[in-house]
Amino acid sequence: MRKGIYPSLFLLLLVCSCSTEQASEVVTEENPKALAEIATLKTNEAQDVSSSQAIIWGVIESNGGSSVYERGVCYGKIANPTHEDTIKKASVTKASGEFKVDLSDLEEGTVYYARAYVVNDIDIAYGNEISFRTEELASQFLSIGEIKVAGAQDLFLDVELKDxxxxxxxxxxxxxxxxxxxxxxxxxxxxxxxxxxxxQRISNLTQQTIYYVKPYILTDQGLMYGEQISISTIKKGNFTYSINQNGADLATLNRIKEAFDLATEYYNNFTSIEKHVTVNYSSDTPTADANFSGWINVGSKPDYQRAGTAMHEMAHSVGVGTHAKYWELMYDGFWHGDRANEILQMMTNDTNAVVKGDGLHFWPFGINGSWEDDGSDFLYIMNALILQGMKADGLPSN
Known part of the structure; x- marks a missing residue:
């Protein structure tokens, strides 16, 4: 009897074991979604947007535990586009989860909404929505000049309307x-x-910021834009001064302070020069003088206690006529650096203009005597801009 029981018991255990294993396989093969979830992803901002094209990158943050078999971007002119609307599949995919979609045949001057999407075994997943505006086709009638001039808060641009x-x-x-x-x-x-x-001057801008600019015309046939340019404002200057009264009366001291307050305002708005100087009232000084070490003397004549003289002496303190680099670039009667001359040409509308000078002074706009100081905004701006051009050409300020 015992010999018959053991084979039967072994057979029974074998059948049970096989049945359990088969049941496990059925669960895994017939219900692969049991542990999977919908994917998660994000949509990056549109890049390289033109009048008819744009590039959008999506990033898969999690595939949800299931294979992703489709990825792309859905887009349109109405918010919250879905997979049932216009879609474009990815042209580039990366192991990091990033994928690129190239949109084409877009309409000019149109706002589009877009969402990256992926499809896995569970469902379609969407990223956040972005929007972008395609460019207007650039008009052949409008252009911005090649030379552009920037201060910390201002831009100066030439605009041309062609035939x-x-x-x-x-x-x-x-x-x-x-x-x-x-x-x-x-x-x-x-x-x-x-x-x-x-x-055209554009004012009240932010220092060290890139601005995008386009010319436009409004016509009987509608609005037209020219080609867009980008230009950055410069770093705001930090030119400061302290003053020694040295026996000056209150009226004289106030004139000198007002002159240097205004002069440093122009320097700090139209140059990126950083320097501290010491201003001294000196009754023995005929007009005014300065050196590269930052020592400025101002005499007793009221005509030389104005902003123009202050800017002239500040120029000496940053190297004009006082530094070897100035003499290296100012010879044969004119400045041999490119940028200062470009600024002069653009701002005066004279393509042949060059900054002229000798071993001590430059002109035009050097304010080399009280008679040259007309107190105009343009004079002070030009003096500072030329100094900024000289700085770009290599003239050190310290």
Missing amino acids: HGDLAIQEIGLVYDTSKQPNIEDNKISRDIVENKFK
């Missing part, structure tokens, strides 16, 4: 913004008088 035939122009100007593709609804500077060429 436009019988097109009736009602308005012309510039649009600008810190975001790409500014339009008429952003910052706008308009000119009711239509000129074929004009210089």
Whole structure:
């Protein structure tokens, strides 16, 4: 009897073992989604946006424990586009989970909404929504000049309106913004008088910031934009001074302070020069003088206690006529650096202009005597801008 029981018991255990293993396999093969979840991802901002194209990158943060077999971008002119709307599949995928989608055949000057998506065994997953605006087709009639001049808070640009035939122009100007593709609804500077060429100043900007600028015209056929340019404002200067009264009366001291307050304001807005100087009232000084060490003497004549003289002496304190680099670049009667001459040419509309000078002074706009100081904003701006150009050409300030 015992010999019959043991084989039967072994057979029973074998059958049970096989049945358990088969049941486990059924659960795994027939229900692969049991442990999987919907994927998670994000949509990055659009790149290289033009009038008809854009690039969007998506990033898979988690595949949900299931294979991803499709990834791309859904997009359209209405918010929250879905997989049932227009889609474009990824053209590039990376092991890191990033994927690239190239959008084409877009309409110019149009706002699009887009969401990256992926599909796994569970469902379609969407990333966050982004929006972008395609460029307007650039008008062949409008252009911004090649030479551009920047201060810490100002930009100076040349705008040209080329031959436009019988097109009736009602308005012309510039649009600008810190975001790409500014339009008429952003910052706008308009000119009711239509000129074929004009210089435009943009003010109240932020230092060391990239701005995108486009010229525009409003015509009887609608709005037209020129090609966009980008330009950065410079770092704001940090030119400071202290003053020694040395027996000056209150009226004299106040004149000198007002002169240097205004002069340093121009230097700090239109140059990135950093320097501290000591200003001394000196009754024995005929007019004023300065050295590269930052020592400035101001005499007793009121005509030389003005902003123009202050800027002239500040120029000496940063190397004009007082540093070997100045003499290296100022010879044969003119400045041999590129940037200072470019600034002079652009700001005066004279393509042949060069900064002239000798071993001590430069001109024009050097304010080399009280008679040259007309107190104008343009004079002071030009003096500072030329100094900034000289600095770009290699003149040290310290």
